[in-house]
Amino acid sequence: MTDYGDRYLVGNQREQVSRFRARVMLLVPLAAILFQVYVPRIIPVLGYLELPLLATIYFALMRRSQIGGLFIGAFIGLAQDSLSIKQPLGMYGIVKTLVGYFAASVGLRIDVEHSVIRLLLTFFFYFFHEFLYWVLARGLLGRQIPFEVQRTLVLGLLNAVVGVTLFHFLDKLREPA
Amino acid sequence: MDTLLNRYRNITVLLLVIFAQLVLIAVQVRNDRDVRMVRIWSITAITPLARLLETVRSGTAGLFRNYILMHDAREDNRRLQAELDRLKMENQFLKTEISTADRAKALVAFQQRTQSRTIAARVIAAGAGANSKVVFLDRGSGAGVEKGMPVVTPDGIVGKVVAAYPTASEVMLVTDPEFAAGVVSQKNGVVGTLKGQGQSTCKVDYLPSEEKVEVGEMFFTSGDDRIFPKGFPVGVVRVVRPSSPYQEVLVEPSGLQHGLEAVLIVLEGVHQAIPELPPPNAPIYLGTPPPPAPGEQGVQPAGPVGTDADKLLRKYRQIGAAENHKFGEGAPGSKPPDFNLKIPPPGAEGSDAETPRQGDAENPPAQVSQPAATKPTSIPGPADGTKTGVAASPRRRVAASQTAPPPQPHQ
Numbered sequence: 001m002t003d004y005g006d007r008y009l010v011g012n013q014r015e016q017v018s019r020f021r022a023r024v025m026l027l028v029p030l031a032a033i034l035f036q037v038y039v040p041r042i043i044p045v046l047g048y049l050e051l052p053l054l055a056t057i058y059f060a061l062m063r064r065s066q067i068g069g070l071f072i073g074a075f076i077g078l079a080q081d082s083l084s085i086k087q088p089l090g091m092y093g094i095v096k097t098l099v100g101y102f103a104a105s106v107g108l109r110i111d112v113e114h115s116v117i118r119l120l121l122t123f124f125f126y127f128f129h130e131f132l133y134w135v136l137a138r139g140l141l142g143r144q145i146p147f148e149v150q151r152t153l154v155l156g157l158l159n160a161v162v163g164v165t166l167f168h169f170l171d172k173l174r175e176p177a
Numbered sequence: 178m179d180t181l182l183n184r185y186r187n188i189t190v191l192l193l194v195i196f197a198q199l200v201l202i203a204v205q206v207r208n209d210r211d212v213r214m215v216r217i218w219s220i221t222a223i224t225p226l227a228r229l230l231e232t233v234r235s236g237t238a239g240l241f242r243n244y245i246l247m248h249d250a251r252e253d254n255r256r257l258q259a260e261l262d263r264l265k266m267e268n269q270f271l272k273t274e275i276s277t278a279d280r281a282k283a284l285v286a287f288q289q290r291t292q293s294r295t296i297a298a299r300v301i302a303a304g305a306g307a308n309s310k311v312v313f314l315d316r317g318s319g320a321g322v323e324k325g326m327p328v329v330t331p332d333g334i335v336g337k338v339v340a341a342y343p344t345a346s347e348v349m350l351v352t353d354p355e356f357a358a359g360v361v362s363q364k365n366g367v368v369g370t371l372k373g374q375g376q377s378t379c380k381v382d383y384l385p386s387e388e389k390v391e392v393g394e395m396f397f398t399s400g401d402d403r404i405f406p407k408g409f410p411v412g413v414v415r416v417v418r419p420s421s422p423y424q425e426v427l428v429e430p431s432g433l434q435h436g437l438e439a440v441l442i443v444l445e446g447v448h449q450a451i452p453e454l455p456p457p458n459a460p461i462y463l464g465t466p467p468p469p470a471p472g473e474q475g476v477q478p479a480g481p482v483g484t485d486a487d488k489l490l491r492k493y494r495q496i497g498a499a500e501n502h503k504f505g506e507g508a509p510g511s512k513p514p515d516f517n518l519k520i521p522p523p524g525a526e527g528s529d530a531e532t533p534r535q536g537d538a539e540n541p542p543a544q545v546s547q548p549a550a551t552k553p554t555s556i557p558g559p560a561d562g563t564k565t566g567v568a569a570s571p572r573r574r575v576a577a578s579q580t581a582p583p584p585q586p587h588q
Contacts, residue, residue: 066187074194088205090198097198101191140202140214 018062019175028170029055029076037083048155050126052076054163056096057125058170060103061112069107073100088141095132099125115164122167123160127152277438284439287331292447293406295329296320300437301345310336310353310373316442317342325404327443333410333432334358334398335440346442351379351411351430359401360411360428363451364394371396371411371428378415381426390417390426397451406446450505495520 032051040047056076060069077096081089103125112118130152137143182189203215288295298314316322318341328335328348336356340347349356356373360381367388369381384390394414400407416427493516497504502514 067190070191070194074198078198088202090202090205093198093201094195097191097194101187140199141206142208 017064020059020062020173021175024173025059025072028173029059029072029079033076033079033083036080048158049162050129050155050159051166052080052092053096053099053126053129054122054159054166056100057103057122057163058167060100061107061118061121062174064104064107066101066104066108069100069104070097071100073097073103076100091133091136091141094136095129098132099129102128115168118167119160119164122163123156126156126159130156280435281439283331284441288441292449293443294445294447295441295443296322297439298322298328298346298442299439310350310356310375311339312336312348312350312437314338314346314348314440314442315344317344317346319343321444322346322442327405327409327446328440329405329409329443330432330437330440332434333412333430334405335432335437337404338442348440350433352376352433357402358405358411359399360396361399361407361451362390362394362396362414364391364454365389368399368401369396369426377433378427378429379412381414381428382423384424384426386419386421386424388424390414390424392417395431396428400448406443406448408449408451492520 029052032055035046035051036049056069056073059072063069063072073096074093077091077093078089080092080096081087084092103121106112106121110117112121131147134145134147137145200215203218204213206214208214208217284297288297296316298316298320300312301315302313303311314322314328322338322341324338324341326338326341328337334351336348336350336353337358338346339349351358351371351373352375353373354375356371356379358371359368360371361368365388367384367390369384371379371381373379381390381396392414396411396414398405398407398409398411410431412428412430412432414426415429416425418425493504496502496514496516496518499518499520500514507513
């Protein structure tokens with residue numbers, strides 16, 4: 001990586017760390033979980049959206065703290081598990097913990113303000129999230145569930161598009177530097 | 178240490194959080210046998226470690242135990258060695274007992290088989306001299322034993338009685354230098370005199386150098402010495418050295434090969450035939466040839482196959498059968514058979530009235546090679562093929578069986 005690239009991608013860590021109010025950090029994930037739980041019962045099509053995952057990715061990317069990211073993921077994942085029927089606590093918790101950790105790790109190294117980068121990262125982490133969940137379900141729970149690659153890719157693209165839009169909205173909730 | 182924790186703080190926290198959630202899952206989830214996953218994982222994680230610890234523990238304990246047990250190994254070794262020696266001696270004794278029993282069994286079988294009247298005896302002592310080739314038997318004159326009687330075993334002759342006491346008898350072995358007996362070779366009938374040499378082998382004297390004696394050939398008693406009946410095995414030829422005028426032949430006595438324990442004293446000897454050697458080309462069964470195709474004239478053999486000696490032997494047997502003469506039984510000076518008697522050759526058409534016609538219904542070709550039937554046989558007439566109904570004489574039956582035509586296809 002060149003010096004120009006380093007400056008462009010890494011930049012000044014202190015300047016690029018986003019800060020949010022505590023109530024935003026609490027309410028946005030909670031809203032995403034509630035949306036995930038209740039809205040698909042009314043509009044089933046919206047069940048394809050993984051808003052808790054998008055919230056995890058966004059806050060982990062913008063906080064640029066691995067420990068913070070993994071705790072955000074663990075919190076959102078465990079909350080999602082607690083509201084899911086017949087879902088042992090920890091399945092989404094583990095998956096989103098890892099997503100939050102790696103998203104924060106990526107956010108430390110590259111500039112995540114660009115929409116295209118956000119789109120690609122969201123697409124990638126969605127696929128990673130689904131694959132990791134499939135692996136854990138098979139390995140830990142012994143569930144023989146199929147992993148549909150094409151469907152996952154399409155839904156990943158959908159969630160990435162929605163995520164980029166959502167991220168623009170969430171950017172407005174950041175505290176000014 | 179502080180720097181190390183700071184350096185890996187993030188990954189450590191990640192692993193702790195993941196581990197905590199894994200434990201959370203394990204506590205909740207049960208497998209299909211209703212066992213919590215945390216128990217399964219715990220056992221799965223602990224078992225290899227426990228196995229490793231047990232292996233180390235047992236190995237260490239075994240090492241110490243073996244070391245302690247080594248103190249008693251010497252005493253155990255001595256005790257086991259003594260037991261092994263005792264068992265070896267016992268085994269040898271039992272083997273000897275079995276061997277003795279086998280010999281006794283063979284002796285009884287031979288005693289029942291031979292035509293001579295014999296009495297069983299056991300060797301109870303050997304001669305006192307260093308080169309003594311005599312033994313003492315536990316049967317004496319009280320049992321009917323007399324001086325000069327032959328002593329044999331199923332394997333061959335042993336010697337002859339040189340002194341008969343009331344309860345025992347003294348036997349001179351065939352290896353004694355003073356021993357002599359008339360012998361004859363099995364293959365060529367060469368007659369000689371067996372003499373002991375004081376060694377393990379005997380020599381056969383008075384064998385002309387032009388007579389053929391082969392190594393490995395058996396010698397039998399000839400009966401000429403009027404001690405040993407004819408037909409008892411003597412020994413195997415081991416050495417043949419050409420010399421003039423008599424060749425030197427050494428024979429290994431077969432009666433002394435397996436040790437002397439039990440023998441037979443021949444009280445009344447009966448001459449018996451020397452067993453013939455098995456023919457070099459033993460007869461084998463040959464099925465009937467397949468019938469030739471229509472219009473094909475099958476080539477049939479003219480007679481039984483064999484060497485010239487076989488043909489000569491068959492011819493002489495035919496002559497003997499035709500003249501009711503049995504070879505080997507004629508007294509000296511009796512009339513010999515007429516060897517110039519004309520025997521019709523096999524397949525001679527019309528040469529003999531007994532020759533059955535080819536394809537005759539009562540003389541099927543498949544039975545041509547079989548011996549002649551002992552019952553009267555209907556023989557077709559010589560010209561018109563009508564059956565005469567005359568019973569064939571033994572001579573005619575033999576001739577018919579020997580001169581039967583080769584099998585012909587049925588028309």
